Amino acid sequence: xxxxxxxxxxxxARFPGAEVSVLPNPGPAAQHSLLVGRASVREIAxxxxxxxxxxxxxxxxxxxxxxxxxxIVDVTKVxxxxxxxxxxxxxxxxxxxxxxxxxxxxxxxxxxxxxxxPVVLRTRTVNRTDQASVPSLTPVWRSAEFQEREIFDxxxxxxxxxxxxxxxxxxxxxxxxxxxxxYVEPEDYEWEPTPHGDLVEKAKRARPPVKxxxxxx
Amino acid sequence: MNPxxxxxxxxxxxxxxxxxxxxxxxxxxxxxxxxxxxxxxxGLACCAIEMxxxxxxxxxxxxxxxxxxxPSPRQADLLIVSGxxxxxxxxxxxxxxxxxxxxxxxIAMGACAISGGPFKRGYNVLKGIDRFxxxxxYIPGCxxxxxxxxxxxxxxxxxxxxxxxxxxxxxxxLRHDTSCEYPVPEFGDHDLVPPKNPEVWKVxxxxxxx
Numbered sequence: 337x338x339x340x341x342x343x344x345x346x347x348x349a350r351f352p353g354a355e356v357s358v359l360p361n362p363g364p365a366a367q368h369s370l371l372v373g374r375a376s377v378r379e380i381a382x383x384x385x386x387x388x389x390x391x392x393x394x395x396x397x398x399x400x401x402x403x404x405x406x407x408i409v410d411v412t413k414v415x416x417x418x419x420x421x422x423x424x425x426x427x428x429x430x431x432x433x434x435x436x437x438x439x440x441x442x443x444x445x446x447x448x449x450x451x452x453x454p455v456v457l458r459t460r461t462v463n464r465t466d467q468a469s470v471p472s473l474t475p476v477w478r479s480a481e482f483q484e485r486e487i488f489d490x491x492x493x494x495x496x497x498x499x500x501x502x503x504x505x506x507x508x509x510x511x512x513x514x515x516x517x518x519y520v521e522p523e524d525y526e527w528e529p530t531p532h533g534d535l536v537e538k539a540k541r542a543r544p545p546v547k548x549x550x551x552x553x
Numbered sequence: 554m555n556p557x558x559x560x561x562x563x564x565x566x567x568x569x570x571x572x573x574x575x576x577x578x579x580x581x582x583x584x585x586x587x588x589x590x591x592x593x594x595x596g597l598a599c600c601a602i603e604m605x606x607x608x609x610x611x612x613x614x615x616x617x618x619x620x621x622x623x624p625s626p627r628q629a630d631l632l633i634v635s636g637x638x639x640x641x642x643x644x645x646x647x648x649x650x651x652x653x654x655x656x657x658x659x660i661a662m663g664a665c666a667i668s669g670g671p672f673k674r675g676y677n678v679l680k681g682i683d684r685f686x687x688x689x690x691y692i693p694g695c696x697x698x699x700x701x702x703x704x705x706x707x708x709x710x711x712x713x714x715x716x717x718x719x720x721x722x723x724x725x726x727l728r729h730d731t732s733c734e735y736p737v738p739e740f741g742d743h744d745l746v747p748p749k750n751p752e753v754w755k756v757x758x759x760x761x762x763x
Contacts, residue, residue: 381560424761437660451606466736503639506641507641507740508740509740509741510740510742510743511742512676512743514676514677519676521676522676522743522744522748524744524748524749525673525674525680526682526756527756527757528673542756
């Protein structure tokens with residue numbers, strides 16, 4: 337299979353104006369992925385499936401990643417020349433900026449016909465709350481249907497154009513998205529023979545206080 | 554409420570050798586009940602595979618009178634909760650239990666049915682079926698071997714044989730002050746509503762600290 341950079345440049349040539357980039361994986365696996373913007377992911381997916389050199393006809397896996405918002409500290413070095421003529425003073429200026437959170441959907445694509453792969457395709461939502469939607473790729477790869485439903489269920493990503501977007505594991509009236517990092521599980525973990533860590537606090541909350549003292553764990 | 558025996562067990566077995574059977578109604582009734590416990594044909598996870606193995610030729614649960622796995626709860630006496638009970642499945646399990654006719658018994662088979670097991674800290678798993686259904690026998694294991702299930706069944710038979718048919722110790726179906734209907738939990742916004750049946754399950758006392 338051609339290298340990912342080449343696929344990326346071909347995509348940019350074919351779809352001018354599309355947001356496509358190679359997202360490097362710094363780990364030892366070095367499995368880099370294609371990061372595609374929401375607006376063009378659908379036509380790019382169709383291209384990846386139909387292109388005679390790629391023929392990525394099999395979506396083996398779709399999954400989600402939750403990236404909560406985080407504070408990033410930028411450190412810039414400021415050099416101020418010493419008016420007395422000594423060596424210039426170097427001071428570090430720290431600026432904090434808030435990186436907004438988003439949800440990411442990851443597709444692993446293989447080619448059954450040409451026997452190569454995987455190509456990892458990623459796309460991201462605008463934020464984690466009111467604009468948590470990406471186009472569905474179920475019309476491109478039918479195998480993504482249940483997995484996109486699972487991502488919708490557990491991460492809360494809304495797939496536009498999905499034929500049957502319902503919860504698949506949890507019940508319909510369930511309000512939370514349990515795989516998000518800020519999920520708070522219900523207080524149904526009252527007892528363990530040897531509670532430890534944060535379980536001690538949970539176990540204490542589940543018990544009435546003994547006479548005049550702390551609840552027993 | 555056993556009346557004081559007027560003859561000893563040796564005398565009774567001596568009489569039995571001569572073809573005279575002396576027994577009580579309670580003993581006969583419990584003997585009949587305990588040797589034809591029909592389980593519900595119902596499995597939830599990998600423990601069900603061991604339950605199936607227990608019903609096959611190698612282990613042969615028929616030796617204990619329980620080979621008739623009934624596909625309908627109306628005809629079953631024993632609910633073997635064999636496997637992980639997810640919160641999504643829990644109302645159906647309680648509903649099956651309610652549909653079984655008294656006298657009925659429940660075996661929690663395996664770590665998951667007892668406490669949630671390895672999935673105890675998951676958001677989707679009920680932390681023990683005993684939060685909604687009164688459990689008679691707990692069989693530990695992950696999964697328990699068929700021998701363990703058979704042992705559990707024998708313990709259940711012992712329990713049935715020891716029940717008195719009158720008085721305050723009588724089983725549920727012979728009393729009028731207890732209900733045989735258990736509330737079925739509903740799907741709530743974040744958890745089952747209610748998350749447990751306080752009539753059946755209370756937070757256990759903590760183990761004593763050293």
